[in-house]
Amino acid sequence: MVLLIDRWIDISEYLKEKKYASVDELMEKFQLSRSTVRRTLIAMEEKNLLKRVRGGAEIVDNEEESLPTNFRDIFNEKKEEKIKIAQKAAELIKDNDVIFIDSGSTCYYMIDNIKAKNITVVTNGILHIQKLMAMGINTYILGGYAKPEKNLIIGEDIVKKISSMNFDKAFLGTMGIDSRSGFTTMMLEDGEVKKAVIKSSDLCYILADTSKFNVRKFYTYGDFSQATIITNSKVEFEDEKAKIIY
Secondary structure (H helix, E strand, O other): OHHHHHHHHHHHHHHHHHOEEEHHHHHHHHOOOHHHHHHHHHHHHHOOOEEEEOOEEEEOOOHHHHOOHHHHHHHHOOHHHHHHHHHHHHOOOOOOOEEEEOOOHHHHHHHOOOOOOOOEEEEOOHHHHHHHHHOOOEEEEOOOEEEHHHOEEEOHHHHHHHHOOOEEEEEEEOOEEEOOOEEEEOOHHHHHHHHHHHHOEEEEEEEOOHHHEOOOOOEEEEOOOOOEEEOOOOOOOOOOOOEEEO
16 A cells, blocks of 8 residues: 555655646656556546546646545634644654654644654545645655555554654544543554554544534544644633643
8 A cells, every 4th residue: 555655645746846747758757557557547546636638647636625525524614713723733742753644634734734854744544645745845655554544544553563663743623522522533453553652652642623622532542641732723622630721
């Protein structure tokens, strides 16, 4: 799966530079067969990473259009709030930091606001990879089992790799914040990755708009002593242990 993602990134970067490339050009550039190029372009078009045209493909310029159709509603929901949170989070990144960025939509918007220099980013977000690479940010792609419909890469291998890594800061999304259960998500595999990241991080931040408070989902991956919440506005949430940046 890592090779496939690498191929997508390489083709996306090439198209950003050239704007258009023919199938023959891509075959020669990346040493791929005609059938492999065609399958790759079809798959990338399905994710709205490019647009196939007669004899080749061209880049999708509009960022919103470049989001896969099945993600647009999720990424556009409370978009202004997410961007405000993302901007606050990005300000916490310092030059030379090694950070983890989660696969969530708020974390995705955070990438555009990174100003720190010479940082290294580890991520399990499929869409995040392309944006990070386009910005010239040193990016480590975690290999594992890809779930394109969820925009994330998961698996036991990822958890093992993360446990050997050391992050200055980690930025995670969440599906719920609850006074009884802490930080929660619906997917056990996603929760296991988040747990491992928290343990490997000096500082951890949970990026959450106000709709995530007082919500409890299936799997708890952390408690309030382990991370600081970044949100967009004051919220009715009573728990003295919770550290919140507004």
